[in-house]
Amino acid sequence: xxxxxxxxxxxxxxxxxxxxxxxxxxxxxxxxxxxxxxxxxxxxxxxxxxxxxxxxxxxxxxxxxxxxxxxxxxxxxxxxxxxxxxxxxxxxxxxxxxxxxxxxxxxxxxxxxxxxxxxxxxxxxxxxxxxxxxxxxxxxxxxxxxxxxxxxxxxxxxxxxxxxxxxxxxxxxxxxxxxxxxxxxxxxxxxxxxxxxxxxxxxxxxxxxxxxxxxxxxxxxxxxxxxxxxx
Amino acid sequence: xxxxxxxxxxxxxxxxxxxxxxxxxxxxxxxxxxxxxxxxxxxxxxxxxxxxxxxxxxxxxxxxxxxxxxxxxxxxxxxxxxxxxxxxxxxxxxxxxxxxxxxxxxxxxxxxxxxxxxxxxxxxxxxxxxxxxxxxxxxxxxxxxxxxxxxxxxxxxxxxxxxxxxxxxxxxxxxxxxxxxxxxxxxxxxxxxxxxxxxxxxxxxxxxxxxxxxxxxxxxxxxxxxxxxxx
DNA sequence: TTTATAATCTAATCATCGTTAGATTCTTTT
DNA sequence: AAAAGAATCTAACGATGATTAGATTATAAA
Numbered sequence: 001x002x003x004x005x006x007x008x009x010x011x012x013x014x015x016x017x018x019x020x021x022x023x024x025x026x027x028x029x030x031x032x033x034x035x036x037x038x039x040x041x042x043x044x045x046x047x048x049x050x051x052x053x054x055x056x057x058x059x060x061x062x063x064x065x066x067x068x069x070x071x072x073x074x075x076x077x078x079x080x081x082x083x084x085x086x087x088x089x090x091x092x093x094x095x096x097x098x099x100x101x102x103x104x105x106x107x108x109x110x111x112x113x114x115x116x117x118x119x120x121x122x123x124x125x126x127x128x129x130x131x132x133x134x135x136x137x138x139x140x141x142x143x144x145x146x147x148x149x150x151x152x153x154x155x156x157x158x159x160x161x162x163x164x165x166x167x168x169x170x171x172x173x174x175x176x177x178x179x180x181x182x183x184x185x186x187x188x189x190x191x192x193x194x195x196x197x198x199x200x201x202x203x204x205x206x207x208x209x210x211x212x213x214x215x216x217x218x219x220x221x222x223x224x225x226x227x228x229x230x231x
Numbered sequence: 232x233x234x235x236x237x238x239x240x241x242x243x244x245x246x247x248x249x250x251x252x253x254x255x256x257x258x259x260x261x262x263x264x265x266x267x268x269x270x271x272x273x274x275x276x277x278x279x280x281x282x283x284x285x286x287x288x289x290x291x292x293x294x295x296x297x298x299x300x301x302x303x304x305x306x307x308x309x310x311x312x313x314x315x316x317x318x319x320x321x322x323x324x325x326x327x328x329x330x331x332x333x334x335x336x337x338x339x340x341x342x343x344x345x346x347x348x349x350x351x352x353x354x355x356x357x358x359x360x361x362x363x364x365x366x367x368x369x370x371x372x373x374x375x376x377x378x379x380x381x382x383x384x385x386x387x388x389x390x391x392x393x394x395x396x397x398x399x400x401x402x403x404x405x406x407x408x409x410x411x412x413x414x415x416x417x418x419x420x421x422x423x424x425x426x427x428x429x430x431x432x433x434x435x436x437x438x439x440x441x442x443x444x445x446x447x448x449x450x451x452x453x454x455x456x457x458x459x460x461x462x
Numbered sequence: 463t464t465t466a467t468a469a470t471c472t473a474a475t476c477a478t479c480g481t482t483a484g485a486t487t488c489t490t491t492t
Numbered sequence: 493a494a495a496a497g498a499a500t501c502t503a504a505c506g507a508t509g510a511t512t513a514g515a516t517t518a519t520a521a522a
Contacts, residue, residue, distance in 0.1 A: 009469060009518085029260030030348050032509060044510080046470050054510065110341065117261050174427070174435040177420055178413045185412025196405070204405040212443030240488085240499055263479060275480080277500050285480065 010040045012060070015050055020061045020103035028058055028114035052132050055118045058111060059139055065104040066143065069097045070150050077153050083161035084210055090154065091183065091206040092199065098187040099198030105187035112147070115140050154179055158213075167213045179209055241271045243291070246281055251292045251334035259289055259345035283363050286349045289342060290370055296335040297374065300328045301381050308384050314392035315441055321385065322414065322437040323430065329418040330429030336418035343378070346371050385410055389444075398444045410440055 018039035022031045033044040033054055051057040072093040076086055098105035118136065121129045154176045161167035182205050190198065211217060249270035253262045264275040264285055282288040303324040307317055329336035349367065352360045385407045392398035413436050421429065442448060 026348055027258070027260060027344060029258060030345070033511085034509075042469090043471060045472080045512080048511070049469060110344065113258060113341065114261075117257055170439065171427075171435050174432060175439060177416060178436050178439060181413040181416025181419075182409045183412075184416060185408060188412075189408055196402075201405060204402050205409050208401065208406060208409060208443035209439070210443075212439035212441075264481085265479080273499090274501060276482080276502080279481070280499060 010042060010050075012050055013064075014040050015047065015057070016060050016064055017101075017103070019057050020065075020101070020107050023058075023061065023111055024103040024106045028111045029117075052136075055115075055136055056132070058114060059136065059143065061104060061107050062112060062115070063139075063143060065101075065108045066146055066150065068101075068104075069094060069108075070146065072097050073150070073153060077157055083157060083164065083166045084214060086157050087154075087161070087210060088203075088206045090157065091179070091209070092202040094183045095186050095202035095205065096198045098183065099190045099192070099201070102187065102190060102192065105190075109184050109187045115143070151176065151180060161213075166215060168215055170213055175213060182209065241273060241281075243281055244295075245271050246278065246288070247291050247295055248332075248334070250288055251296075251332070251338050254289075254292065254342055255334040255337045259342050260348075286346075286367055287363070289345060290367065290374065292335065292338050293343060293346070294370075294374060296332075296339045297377055297381065299332075299335075300325060300339075301377065303328050304381070304384060308388055314388060314395065314397045315445060317388050318385075318392070318410075318441060319434075319437045321388065322410070322440070323433040325414045326417050326433035326436065327429045329414065330421045330423075330432070333418065333421060333423065336421075340415050340418050346374070382407065382411060392444075397446060399446055401444055406444060413440065 015036070019031070019036045022035045022039055025031075026035065033047055036057070037044045037047050047057070051060065073090050076089045076093065079086070081089075098108070118133075118140075121133050155172060158167065158170075158172050158176055158179075162169060162172060186198075186201055186205075190201070196204075246267070250262070250267045253266045253270055256262075257266065264278055267288070268275045268278050278288070282291065304321050307320045307324065310317070312320075329339070349364075349371075352364050386403060389398065389401075389403050389407055389410075393400060393403060417429075417432055417436075421432070427435075
């Protein structure tokens with residue numbers, strides 16, 4: 001019965017990646033379904049075979065991005081390295097994640113607000129439309145909850161550092177947001193053909209921010225350590 | 232001949248502020264001329280008496296924001312205080328500027344990209360339309376140039392600090408972007424009814440970032456110094 | 463080979479929105 | 493008061509774009 005998808009037909013992931021790229025150029029509202037479809041050699045109508053509507057496609061892009069970043073960062077929180085090592089590794093994974101896929105990275109920064117703009121269907125709308133909306137709201141709220149959880153990972157590690165006396169008695173929320181701002185901003189200006197790799201950028205940022213909050217000046221970064229060596 | 236504007240009629244500034252507020256909620260593409268007009272009790276058509284078109288209104292919002300921030304930050308660069316005092320004061324003025332008018336502050340972060348999306352008029356368009364477009368492009372490019380100059384103010388001060396040996400031999404561009412990212416991000420999450428004032432947030436961020444880049448640990452911030460005392 | 467269904471297309475619908483035309487009202491100057 | 497121009501309005505135009513209906517094609521399972 002169930003047919004295995006053919007190799008040459010596009011799948012959800014193809015569309016999500018293409019959508020992210022169009023979003024990066026145009027922003028959500030300016031990006032048309034036709035633009036996105038053209039990026040995978042389809043017509044706009046064909047996209048509706050894969051996604052309920054435009055909002056749902058946007059959400060899918062953001063979910064993929066958040067899932068990936070959480071998957072990279074979360075394990076670091078639960079290992080038993082010292083706080084400074086954890087923070088450095090988290091900065092690395094976050095920034096590398098944003099720079100490896102700049103389209104999705106930019107969407108994570110710029111398009112989240114578009115999630116707030118979706119309008120409820122009018123009272124006279126078809127039941128299917130209302131159902132789609134309800135489901136969307138639930139998925140969106142779950143997304144925001146996960147986003148908050150992600151940001152809280154940094155808060156947890158920073159708090160542990162302050163409690164242990166490794167970090168100065170800083171305002172934890174403000175530092176977490178300073179950190180996240182510095183990270184996210186990389187997603188705004190980074191270009192793959194730039195002077196530095198994502199890894200180098202991450203190390204430079206981590207150096208400065210760690211030094212800014214540690215009681216003892218941090219150990220110099222493991223100069224040419226390979227990425228996995230940090231985990 | 233020339234009539235003095237009546238007191239109860241709306242002026243450019245009113246519309247620009249209202250537009251910024253609508254933009255903050257909806258983003259540029261989702262914001263309609265009707266929405267903006269309603270915020271100043273006008274019809275959409277009336278806006279065209281004050282602005283050539285929607286693009287031009289967006290640009291006006293961004294120009295106002297950039298002008299204000301530059302006006303606050305630029306003088307600091309040219310006084311003769313030590314680098315650390317300058318950087319702290321620049322952070323203060325930048326963040327206070329973003330938090331005093333959150334609508335314009337958010338526009339400066341989120342809507343600049345919309346400037347890239349304006350489409351050229353078709354070859355068959357009216358001359359007036361083509362002229363408006365040409366003028367828009369020129370103004371837009373001037374805006375970007377000024378924006379770059381603004382960011383360069385930070386680079387200049389940081390470079391001076393490194394040259395003087397006050398700051399560690401950091402990567403100047405990366406640190407400037409780290410700083411700007413931390414600043415701009417405040418414009419994303421700050422709420423006027425939050426726990427801290429813009430000034431307090433600025434001080435906390437400046438503490439951490441300065442400590443992160445100074446060779447000697449920075450002097451503790453002038454605890455309860457009033458804002459103007461920094462200049 | 464037949465069949466079910468996945469994937470895609472063409473063509474149309476429906477709503478929204480930027481923009482313009484032209485009339486009207488309001489305020490200042492003469 | 494009359495004139496001039498500024499500010500605003502109503503009504504419409506034209507374009508765009510999300511979405512749907514229904515037909516068509518391709519592919520894997522039977």
